[in-house]
Amino acid sequence: SQQGEEDPQALSIQEGENATMNCSYKTSINNLQWYRQNSGRGLVHLILIRSNEREKHSGRLRVTLDTSKKSSSLLITASRAADTASYFCATDGTNAGKSTFGDGTTLTVKP
Amino acid sequence: EPEVTQTPSHQVTQMGQEVILRCVPISNHLYFYWYRQILGQKVEFLVSFYNNEISEKSEIFDDQFSVERPDGSNFTLKIRSTKLEDSAMYFCASSELKVVTGYTFGSGTRLTVV
Numbered sequence: 001s002q003q004g005e006e007d008p009q010a011l012s013i014q015e016g017e018n019a020t021m022n023c024s025y026k027t028s029i030n031n032l033q034w035y036r037q038n039s040g041r042g043l044v045h046l047i048l049i050r051s052n053e054r055e056k057h058s059g060r061l062r063v064t065l066d067t068s069k070k071s072s073s074l075l076i077t078a079s080r081a082a083d084t085a086s087y088f089c090a091t092d093g094t095n096a097g098k099s100t101f102g103d104g105t106t107l108t109v110k111p
Numbered sequence: 112e113p114e115v116t117q118t119p120s121h122q123v124t125q126m127g128q129e130v131i132l133r134c135v136p137i138s139n140h141l142y143f144y145w146y147r148q149i150l151g152q153k154v155e156f157l158v159s160f161y162n163n164e165i166s167e168k169s170e171i172f173d174d175q176f177s178v179e180r181p182d183g184s185n186f187t188l189k190i191r192s193t194k195l196e197d198s199a200m201y202f203c204a205s206s207e208l209k210v211v212t213g214y215t216f217g218s219g220t221r222l223t224v225v
Contacts, residue, residue, distance in 0.1 A: 033213070033214070035216075040200075040221075041218060041219070042202065042216055042217060042218035042219045043202060043216040043219075044216070045213050045214055045215060045216065048213045088154065097142055097144060097159045097166065097167070097206065098156050098159060098167050098169075099146075099156060099214070101153050102153065103153055104153075
């Protein structure tokens with residue numbers, strides 16, 4: 001598998017439920033970022049977690065990082081229809097500023 | 112909240128023509144980047160730029176591509192002779208520091224080569 005792979009590829013949930021997306025990577029990282037992209041639109045930076053951090057919160061978002069397993073998860077709590085989008089993880093290796101993106105998870109939140 | 116601004120939002124060009132994609136990064140940011148996303152594919156790094164020179168570039172960023180910061184505010188990506196496979200969404204991003212706390216992406220320019 002390639003650097004920055006998300007699973008599942010697609011996730012469909014009801015409004016109010018929690019959504020969990022996972023990201024795995026292959027090589028050592030400096031940091032890992034999560035982005036949201038609405039269909040055909042730009043990338044919105046959600047959260048960045050450094051390699052020496054294990055968990056980070058921002059509003060309804062919770063990101064964890066396990067460097068021993070080379071994996072990260074993004075949890076969106078109490079999802080809303082407006083959370084419907086594609087979510088990408090991206091990793092910076094030793095060359096910060098050269099982010100490697102995953103394929104993304106497409107989240108659909110049904111009202 | 113400060114934004115990275117990209118223009119135009121959509122550009123259609125004939126194969127073989129030159130295009131210039133424009134970006135205005137956040138004013139106090141020092142590092143600038145271009146990424147592209149071919150429809151249905153991953154976002155791919157093209158180039159990073161700092162202190163008026165390229166810091167790093169990917170194998171995609173060949174001789175047909177160039178970047179420039181012609182004045183204190185604009186950051187441009189030029190594609191010299193466009194090919195059909197250059198059709199993609201091009202994103203500009205900027206960051207304040209090399210050890211980043213986060214990147215800010217623009218909303219992208221959709222380039223269609225016909």
